[in-house]
Amino acid sequence: MGQVNETDLEWAEYDEDDATFRRKRLGEAADSERLGCSLYELPPESRAWPYHYHTANEEALYVLAGSGTLRLDGETHALEAGDFVACPADESGGHRVCNDSNDPLRYLAISTMVEPDVTVYPEREKLGVFVGSPPGGRGERSLHGYYPLDADVDYWESDDER
Numbered sequence: 503m504g505q506v507n508e509t510d511l512e513w514a515e516y517d518e519d520d521a522t523f524r525r526k527r528l529g530e531a532a533d534s535e536r537l538g539c540s541l542y543e544l545p546p547e548s549r550a551w552p553y554h555y556h557t558a559n560e561e562a563l564y565v566l567a568g569s570g571t572l573r574l575d576g577e578t579h580a581l582e583a584g585d586f587v588a589c590p591a592d593e594s595g596g597h598r599v600c601n602d603s604n605d606p607l608r609y610l611a612i613s614t615m616v617e618p619d620v621t622v623y624p625e626r627e628k629l630g631v632f633v634g635s636p637p638g639g640r641g642e643r644s645l646h647g648y649y650p651l652d653a654d655v656d657y658w659e660s661d662d663e664r
Contacts, residue, residue, distance in 0.1 A: 506531040508541055522548040529615075530640050538613040538638045544570065544601035552626055555596040558619040559636060561589040561611060563599065568607035573598045581607070596624065615639055627651045 511531055513524040522545060529539040544550060553573060563572065565585045572579045572587060575594045579587075589595035591614075601607035617636040622629045630648045635641035 504532055513543070519552070520549055521551055523550045527638070527640075528610075530638075534615075536615050538611075538615050538636075540611045540638070541566075542599070542607075542609050542611055544568075544599065544607040546601060546604050546606065548601050550599040552623055553596060553598040554621050554623045555589070555593055556591050556613075556619055556621050556637065558591055558616040559614045560591045561595065561597070561613040563587045563589070563597075564610045564612070566608040566610065568601065568605050569603045570599060570601040570607040573600070581609075593622070596622075613638065618645075622651070624651075 506528060508526055508528060511526045511528070513526060516523050516525065524543045526541040527538075528541055529537055532539075542550060563581075563586070565581050565583050567583050569580070569582045572581050574587065574589065574597045576596065581587075581599070587597075589597045599607070599609065615636045615638070617639065618631070618633040619636050620629055620631055621637055628648050628650055630637070630646075632639070632643060632646055634644035634646075
C-alpha cells in the first residue's frame with residue numbers, strides 16, 4: 503500500500519505486568535519491509551515495554567504530545583513534545599519510556615527491521631531470540647523464544663553429559 507492514515511487503524515491494547523499502553527503499527531499497515539514505525543500512547547502514570555536493548559536493530563523515538571521520562575543507558579531523561587532520541591543497537595541503547603504526568607504521552611517508535619535479532623532484558627535477566635522476522639515484524643519466525651541470561655551451556659557438552 504505505501505500510505506496509511508493512523509485514524510484508519512485500531513489501537514492494540516497492552517496491559518501486562520507493569521506495562522500499560524496502546525499501539526498502532528504504522529509501518530506494518532503501510533507494508534514497510536525494512537523500517538518499523540509504531541504510534542504509542544501511554545496513559546498517565548504508565549510505562550511501555552520493560553527496559554531492554556536490541557543487538558541488531560536501532561530504534562528511535564519522536565515525542566508527538568505530552569511529557570514523560572526516558573530511561574536510556576541507565577540514566578533518566580525528561581521527554582517532551584518535539585524530542586527525538588536515537589537508541590543504538592547495543593547495550594548503550596537500553597531504554598524504557600514512562601509517562602509520569604497527568605496527561606497521555608504519544609510518540610512514534612521507529613526501528614530498523616533486521617533479523618535475526620537478540621533483545622536483552624537486563625533487569626529481567628533474560629533475552630529474546632527472533633529469527634525469520636524481527637521484533638515487531640509480522641512474518642513467520644523459524645525461531646523465537648525467551649531464555650534466562652545465565653542459561654549458558656558448553657558448546658561441546660553432549661546430551662549424555664547433561
